């Protein structure tokens with residue numbers, strides 16, 4: 001197995017972080033990885049908010065515990081929020097497609113790069129799907145109409161065991177022609 005596939009196996013959703021805080025430069029490197037992600041027409045339809053201030057981090061954690069989900073989230077030491085920005089596509093393509101057509105996928109790529117870089121740095125990460133968007137916007141001075149891509153919780157994993165990946169079988173989903 002090569003280093004990249006090994007990293008893909010080591011990257012896993014972390015649902016419990018240790019007391020250790022995350023170094024600022026590691027967060028910079030994670031977000032730098034997101035910035036380097038590919039995007040349709042290189043439109044880069046994203047911006048990132050990095051929360052590392054203890055008080056703000058714990059308030060974001062509360063916003064992610066709607067419906068009593070993600071009870072472990074108050075152990076997160078940082079968050080990276082990936083926001084969707086206006087995508088400027090090339091003139092030929094924008095004649096056919098809505099400007100935001102590729103944006104969701106692009107944001108997914110940026111989030112994946114962030115999580116992979118986090119794993120490379122020895123950090124745990126977990127994308128959070130359910131959160132109080134309105135409250136996060138208020139807290140972080142984000143315009144209420146802004147589209148959210150991802151809220152990513154980060155910290156050092158409490159449990160370093162690498163779990164077996166639960167994935168569909170290769171043969172079930174791949175076809176070579």
Ligand SMILES: Cc1cc2nc3c(=O)[nH]c(=O)nc-3n(C[C@H](O)[C@H](O)[C@H](O)COP(=O)(O)O)c2cc1C
Nearest residue numbers: 011012013014015069070126127128129130165166
């Ligand atoms: C869009 C999205 C939303 C997610 N939301 C949550 C969440 O709210 N809570 C959680 O514990 N995991 C969440 N996850 C993590 C997935 O459950 C996880 O990626 C999946 O089970 C595969 O496991 P792995 O990441 O450990 O490989 C989310 C993942 C994605 C991509």
